[in-house]
Amino acid sequence: MDETLRTSGGAGPGSGSGPMAGNVPEYSVSEISGAIRRTLEGNFGRVRVRGEITEFKRYPSGHLYFSLKDEGGKIAGVVWRGSVSRLGLAPENGLEIIATGKVSSYGERSSYQLIVERMEYAGEGALLARIERLRLKLAAEGLFDAARKRALPFLPDVIGIVTSAQGAVLHDIRTTVARRFPRRLLVWPVAVQGEGAAGQVAAAIAGFDAIDGRGAVPRPDVLIVARGGGSLEDLMAFNDEAVLRAVDACRIPLISAVGHETDTTLIDFVSDRRAPTPTAAAEMAVPARAELVADLAHRAARLTSGLARLTQTARLRLDRTAARMPDLPSLLATARMRVDDRGERLDRALPGLIERRRAALLATGRMMPSPLLLTGPGRARLDLVASHLLSGLRQALRDRRARTDRARLSPAPLAAMVRERRAHLNGLAGRLESLSPMAVLERGYVLVRDPSGVAVTRAADVRPGSRLELTFADGVTEVRAVRADSSQGQLDL
Numbered sequence: 384m385d386e387t388l389r390t391s392g393g394a395g396p397g398s399g400s401g402p403m404a405g406n407v408p409e410y411s412v413s414e415i416s417g418a419i420r421r422t423l424e425g426n427f428g429r430v431r432v433r434g435e436i437t438e439f440k441r442y443p444s445g446h447l448y449f450s451l452k453d454e455g456g457k458i459a460g461v462v463w464r465g466s467v468s469r470l471g472l473a474p475e476n477g478l479e480i481i482a483t484g485k486v487s488s489y490g491e492r493s494s495y496q497l498i499v500e501r502m503e504y505a506g507e508g509a510l511l512a513r514i515e516r517l518r519l520k521l522a523a524e525g526l527f528d529a530a531r532k533r534a535l536p537f538l539p540d541v542i543g544i545v546t547s548a549q550g551a552v553l554h555d556i557r558t559t560v561a562r563r564f565p566r567r568l569l570v571w572p573v574a575v576q577g578e579g580a581a582g583q584v585a586a587a588i589a590g591f592d593a594i595d596g597r598g599a600v601p602r603p604d605v606l607i608v609a610r611g612g613g614s615l616e617d618l619m620a621f622n623d624e625a626v627l628r629a630v631d632a633c634r635i636p637l638i639s640a641v642g643h644e645t646d647t648t649l650i651d652f653v654s655d656r657r658a659p660t661p662t663a664a665a666e667m668a669v670p671a672r673a674e675l676v677a678d679l680a681h682r683a684a685r686l687t688s689g690l691a692r693l694t695q696t697a698r699l700r701l702d703r704t705a706a707r708m709p710d711l712p713s714l715l716a717t718a719r720m721r722v723d724d725r726g727e728r729l730d731r732a733l734p735g736l737i738e739r740r741r742a743a744l745l746a747t748g749r750m751m752p753s754p755l756l757l758t759g760p761g762r763a764r765l766d767l768v769a770s771h772l773l774s775g776l777r778q779a780l781r782d783r784r785a786r787t788d789r790a791r792l793s794p795a796p797l798a799a800m801v802r803e804r805r806a807h808l809n810g811l812a813g814r815l816e817s818l819s820p821m822a823v824l825e826r827g828y829v830l831v832r833d834p835s836g837v838a839v840t841r842a843a844d845v846r847p848g849s850r851l852e853l854t855f856a857d858g859v860t861e862v863r864a865v866r867a868d869s870s871q872g873q874l875d876l
Contacts, residue, residue, distance in 0.1 A: 543603030581623035640664035
């Protein structure tokens with residue numbers, strides 16, 4: 384710190400600054416802060432600090448502020464906006480990391496901080512804990528449910544591949560598809576590890592799903608997301624939540640083939656099928672053409688053999704049935720002879736039958752009595768009954784006429800009936816008079832009607848200026864309404 388020291392030019396014995404003023408150096412605040420900063424940066428340089436992220440904040444300026452802590456202490460950290468894209472992971476509270484950067488001081492607050500340029504997970508334990516938390520979260524949302532899995536097409540026309548453009552993975556998939564059953568391949572090259580890999584993989588999956596197939600680029604029938612083996616950190620892009628959400632939202636059946644057979648990432652749980660290797664993913668995507676041809680040949684041979692066997696069996700059954708059947712021509716000749724014989728016998732028997740029926744009818748007619756002999760007694764009885772009926776009618780008519788003559792000779796019953804009818808009529812007239820509206824008008828009431836003759840019974844039905852007819856006991860008068868108050872029941876005419 385000797386280069387930062389500055390002695391006071393006026394200090395010395397008798398300067399008035401005290402007895403020790405000439406021996407103690409004097410500094411400004413800026414000098415002290417600068418000296419501390421140069422000391423920190425010069426002695427530490429670039430460092431790697433391991434700790435747990437706490438108090439994480441992302442400011443609108445793009446800078447990231449946080450603290451790193453362990454069991455014995457805590458240090459402030461900052462990531463400038465230009466370094467955020469090169470960090471290597473997305474920081475969050477509770478994440479144990481190893482931060483690479485340099486130690487510096489902030490003179491305005493007399494504090495020191497770690498300026499971080501890169502972050503990495505602090506060992507596999509921290510990575511596995513982070514993966515487990517994400518797995519439990521997505522499992523609770525149902526992203527791993529078997530009901531969400533889509534079936535793979537039997538023979539896709541177009542296969543979409545999301546993988547790195549370099550490396551053996553793409554070559555293995557291409558050669559496997561070409562060997563088994565050549566199909567059209569659409570490759571979306573992405574980074575499969577490192578900074579930004581997760582975002583590229585998620586964007587590729589969403590991009591394939593957004594193809595509608597109506598343009599020059601066909602829509603894939605199945606997707607393969609693949610990469611080779613690697614460490615847990617190398618495979619972290621396929622444990623990223625953005626990638627898993629994109630796989631869940633994709634409407635195209637998707638096969639995941641990440642890492643070697645023993646590697647497991649969260650994309651394997653969300654995808655529709657999981658393949659242990661990229662080569663196995665290609666084998667899942669397309670069937671083996673040679674196997675299909677062989678299977679078709681085998682089925683064709685079985686079908687041909689079965690048809691031949693059925694034809695032979697049917698021919699044998701037909702021959703046995705034909706052998707048991709009688710001689711049809713001889714049967715027809717016998718039947719024809721029988722019909723001719725029956726026809727000849729019928730021609731001879733029909734005239735004889737008619738003649739016998741006629742003879743029997745004539746014999747029956749000769750044995751029947753005369754019609755006049757049969758109807759004579761009945762006619763005599765009918766005449767006797769008619770004579771008795773006519774005599775009875777005449778006697779009844781004479782009795783009726785006698786009763787009528789006796790009733791005419793006595794007017795008393797008629798007068799009594801007339802009095803009874805008159806009394807009943809007077810009673811009805813009284814009741815009618817009591818119900819007559821004219822009787823009500825005689826007591827001082829008035830009948831109000833509109834010009835159409837309809838009775839007006841409420842003041843609310845009358846509008847100012849309306850013409851009304853008032854019927855009194857002795858006549859009718861026309862008036863015009865001036866004011867109608869329905870709330871008070873008043874009407875001014």
